[in-house]
Amino acid sequence: MPTLRRSMGLPHATAMVVGIILGASIFVQPSEITRLVPTFRGLMLVWLAAGALTFCGAMVCAELSSAFPQTGGVYVFLKRIFSPALGFLWGWAMFWSMHSGIIAAIAVILARYVAYFVPLGEPGIRALAIGVILLLSAVNYLGVKPGSAVQLILTGAKLAAILSVVLLIFWFGGPAHRALPQDSTVAAAPASLSAFGLAIAAGLFAFGGWHMVTYTAGETRNPERTIPRALLFGTLLVTACYILLNAAYLYVLPLSNVAHSTRVAADAIRVLGAAAGNAVAALVILSALGALNGIILAGPRVYYAMAQDGLAFRWMAAVHSRRQTPYLAIVAQSLWSSVLVATNSYRELFTRVVYTEWLFFALLAAGLFILRRRREYHPVFLARGYPVVPALFIVASLGIAINQAVANPRGSAIGLGLLLAGLPVYFLWSRQI
Secondary structure, rough: OOOOOOOHHHHHHHHHHHHHHHOOHHOHHHHHHHOOOOOHHHHHHHHHHHHHHHHHHHHHHHHHHHHOOOOHHHHHHHHHHOHHHHHHHHHHHHHHHHHHHHHHHHHHHHHHHHHOOOOOOOOHHHHHHHHHHHHHHHHHHOOOHHHHHHHHHHHHHHHHHHHHHHHHHHHHHHHHHHHHOOOOEEEEEEEEHHHHHHHHHHHHOOOHHHHHHHHHHHHHHOOOHHHHHHHHHHHEEEHHHHHHHHHHHHHHHHHHHHHHOOOHHHHHHHHHOOOHHHHHHHHHHHHHHHHHHHHHHHHHHHHHHHOOOOOOHHHOOOOOOOOOOOOHHHHHHHHHHHHHHHHHOOHHHHHHHHOHHHHHHHHHHHHHHHHOOOOOOOOOOOOOOOOOHHHHHHHHHHHHHHHHHOOOOOHHHHHHHHOOOOHHHHHHHHOOO
């Protein structure tokens, strides 16, 4: 019987972490954060804090990956520590909303930026988004090796492009910087603790997706060492990129402009000349492609693991005899994501359910406290960081979830209801095992 092939090394796994995180949000999210914390120093502290908390989450997943180096990642952690029911709910939410929804959303963003170069109406944008989903799914259908190779190329190109943008802004932005008002980086009043917390929560959303590399443990060489290292290296690299980009934005733009801009990267890069819009559009397309390929690669491994456990359709556990990929799970994911694009229903589903992801993250960190009580468990990465690191991440994860619930109570309640609707499905399915 064919099985998954272990062909991903540390460079490919790290590229997956970086490529998934570095999407389009860094070209938008700084405006939201600057509105909440309108000082240069405060803004840098927010990104450092968000990066540090993401690093805490990465260390939690690194520890769990070393303990359970199996295909499925978060699904396996929840199942092995708590209950198969929790693992099922994670996969349920992933397929029907969280994972497929973010694939659809990023594909539409990518298509809208392609429309910057080629005129496309709304039907054309949706058709292109579906085409990109199917194309990248086909690449990953061919094997994890070509899929991860594409990810490595896209991530390398993306990092080179971001570094080039930063260098060019600092190199040519001198006149714009000297023209800034003297008080352009100082707020009239310091930000409140509540605003600072909300800003960190907004920053953490820009780091989303770091956990997805854990899904591919079954196709990673030496996963108990490779995946933890990829998580740690990747989150540090992304944090450095975010701080550099924000420093570049504020080098040439007043805080007020950054706070109220709807396309802060385009506004900052105008110092490079008339082609700035083209450069930003190309960078966003490149970033979206890298994120989309990594997310498409990761998701089917969870559905494959669930099917092996009898908690999803058995055919999702099918492995291609030559390609050694979970090809039917890849097909199912691509088709459902395409349906979400075609019906424009991904926004409602995704925005209502995405906050529940952070409840699961809090459970992952809490799981380390449970594992410590088991004799067979021996800590590796958090032998010294325990209990501070998981405790910090629990607080951060719950803070984000509560913040989203308070901001949109009705939508959050519906989202929680959609998640819990998976419980009766689980009990029906588990009786057939």
